[in-house]
Amino acid sequence: MTASVRTALITGASAGIGATFARHLAARGYRLLLVARRADRLEALAAQLVEHHGARCEVFAADLTDPAAPAAVLDHAEQQGLGIDVLVNNAGLSGRGTFAETPWQDLAAEIQxxxxxxxxxxxxxxxxxxxxxxxxxxNLSSLAAFAPPAASLLYTGIKSYTLNTSQAWDMELKPHGIHVTALCPGFTRSEFHDVMGTRDEADHLPKILWQEPEAVVAEGWAAVMKGKPVCVPGLVNKVSAAAMKPMPTRLGYHAGKALNPFKNS
Incomplete structure (x- = not known):
């Protein structure tokens, strides 16, 4: 099987890192199934990818906070005759309110x-x-996964879950030819802060902390192709992660793989 007949499913594909992954993989001959809430943005992106790369692009508008959405997405893929070879779990958000005062349905949507x-x-x-x-x-994790917990936020805990489970899946699946990578970017120029209402705070951060989404995606894709279970893109982010994490990530991965007393034989 060559890359030209492989299919990538990308969530949160309408903007930012998701859209950048779509462009990156379209340029490498992958067929794409693009998923996000905004159908108009998906269709516009698909049209660009067809024009510039001749890529086959399917779009599927879905609210991924709906528990029925994952089955619906993959039912659509099956109807289109698409087997999924690449999965980019990119869709995300971050709540801003306190845990106690945020309505449960909002917290449940974030977890979903x-x-x-x-x-x-x-x-x-x-x-x-x-x-x-x-x-x-x-799996899109975050530099926040290495950080101490922050008051009120579910975000750091969720991204830690993504970091840890990605490594666990990679340990299990790598013998079957499947690579799993937790991509842990820091501050990335995208619409994320506009959507979350944190643009003013973000704009006051030093420029050295920021990366362009193209750099994040290029390093993340290279990492998963090489079989690296964790990718922290950018030198500044690597230094930050190392400073926040007592045990180096690479050592922690191998220790977890070797010392797990509950692993299946």
Whole structure:
């Protein structure tokens, strides 16, 4: 199987890192299934990718905070005759209110979007990847996964979940030809802060802390292709992660793999 016949499913594909992943993979001959809430943005992006790269692009508008969405996305893929070879779990958000004062439905939506949905999507596509003996999964974590907990926020805990489970999946699935990488960017120029209402605060941060999404995606894709379970893109972010994490990530991965007393033989 060559890259030209492989299909990538990208969530949160309408802007930012998700859209950049779509451009990156379209330029490398992948077929794409682009998923996000905004159908108009998806269709505009798909048209650009067809024009510039001749890529086959399917779009599927879905609210990934809906528990029914993962099954609907993959039912659509099956109807289109698309087996998923690459999964980029990119969709995300961050709440701003306090835990106690935020309505439960908002917290539940955040957990569904960034914990349950990406986990279910991965669980649903892995059997096909195992059958083909080839697969790539990129889970968007964050530099925040290495940081101490922050008052009120679920975000650091969620991104820590993504970091840890990505490594666990990689340990299990790598013998089957499937690489899983937790991509942990720091501050990235995208619409994220506009959507979250944190643009003013973000604009006051030093320029050295920021990366362009193209740099994040290029390093993240290279990492998953090389079989690296964790990717912290950019020198500043690597230094920050090392400073925040007592045990180096690479050492922690190998220690967890070797010392897990509950692993299946």
């Amino acid at each position: 979007l960034m914990v349950t949905t990406p986990t279910e999507l991965a669980h649903r596509v892995v059997p096909g990847m195992k059958k083909n003996r080839w697969g790539r999964i990129v």
